[in-house]
Amino acid sequence: MSFLIIMMKTLVNELAVTQSLLKQSASHDFLTSILNRRGFYEKFNALLSNQRENAPISIIAADIDFFKKINDKYGHDIGDYVLTEIANTIINLIGINDIFSRWGGEEFLIVLPNTPYEDALKIAEIIRKEIENKVIKYKGTKIKITMTFGVSSFNPMYEIDQCISNADKALYYGKNNGRNCVVGFEDIIA
Template sequence: MISDKLRQFIKAGSNPSFSEEDNRRIVVVNLFGFTGCLITVFLSLRALLANEVMLGAALMIASVVFLFSMLTMHISENVKSHVFAANLLVVTLMTLLLYLIIMGGKANTGPIWILILPPVTLFMSGLKRGLWMLLLFLLVICTLFFVPGLSIVEADYAMDFKTRVTYVFMTVTFLSSVYEYSRQQTYAEIHALRQQFEHQATHDPLTHLFNRRGLIKQIEPELARAKRQQSSTALVLLDIDRFKRINDEYGHDAGDKVLQGIAVLLNNAMRQQDYVSRWGGEEFLLVLPDTSKENAYHVADKLRFEIAQTPQQFESFTIDITASFGVSEVNSLVDYDKALTQADKAMYKAKQAGRNTVMMSN
């Protein structure tokens, strides 16, 4: 129970529509904002009790900004506001650390805290922007540490201490940069592989059209929209006539070439909002949103004519192709599965009628 609430609290602001990287940043900002707020409040109260008013006030202001950054993640659902909150957190942290360097913090240990800055900055702000921010921060602390005659720094640090803190900061920045670069490269490779696998799972490898799984995934929102708006969606199922004869006479490579040619023809003929898929074997299914079956019949007849008038070339052979079509409609009375069955039956009637024909469901 507690673990579930804690998990919800940490993931507050994340959204499945966001990228994995954005959701990860939201989680880290929530964690850092929460822990940073607690730590700075504790240190602030301790400083105030020790009568260190300026240090206590600075820490308290930082805790408020950390809390604000975290609340931004919880309230806003905009990625840009989340990026702003992450950068605000980094800038606040930098400002607090510069204050600790100038004032010295508790027993002049303030500069030690800058070592947490490189990994936080690089993750929150990204590699390129984070490196620029860290470079600017390094220039500022080098100015504070090593430019003679400055009266800004009130704490008294030994030269060896300042030198070592600077070297360690540069080393941690370098190692954090290498890690962040490696992490981003790994993420990019995994993301590319995931997209490749998803494409392979939803597309036919021969024609590069949607397969059954891919088509259903694509049209589900469209069918839901059509149902809400009570509009019609036409289905056109087509089958290449005597495809087995093509394979037997010219070989399977010729059959593959024919399928690829038909796929290109269908893709070029369809509207941008239409869906084209290889339904299986030599069958193709077309989904035409906002289209009645009467209008889809005319579309199918034009496709039938174009296929018949476009022989496919394979090596030195010219292969004449025809196709039979079945047309149906998804509407308020006929759901998708029933319409698909009707299209299949209509296509079978077109085969019985002599092929190279379009039939419409009753």
């Protein structure tokens, strides 16, 4: 009888671990281990429900410049390694309460609660410089990359997707005007 109880406890524990892994994989990017889009929306909605009224929230969209060339020249293994290195670099430069996700491909999204627009521009510039100065080493290959950043403010009058779109517009303005820069949405619509 005790053998059966031990087996049941073992199975219950294994099921709990599997369930935890499934929950993690549903909300996190498998490659970089940061949030995916689903995880982003879950965290952002939780942020909004706990955020002080009128507290500023800023959004940074970031994209690796010429990432396709990295994959084409060095292969997807190095491309994947670059993505994980960039994610780890950004994690070390943002706050513990910030929301960081892989938005798609080589694009990342950062939400900075309690951060005014001007401060978000400075944070994006710090990240940009750190990435620009970083040498990524993989099996004897050294790679230098740059990133372009778009910054916007969250406005509770709009859906989050509109505010992300604004950051994306600023990012693509930067892409079309030389790359390796930080562009604020409020600066291109002024």
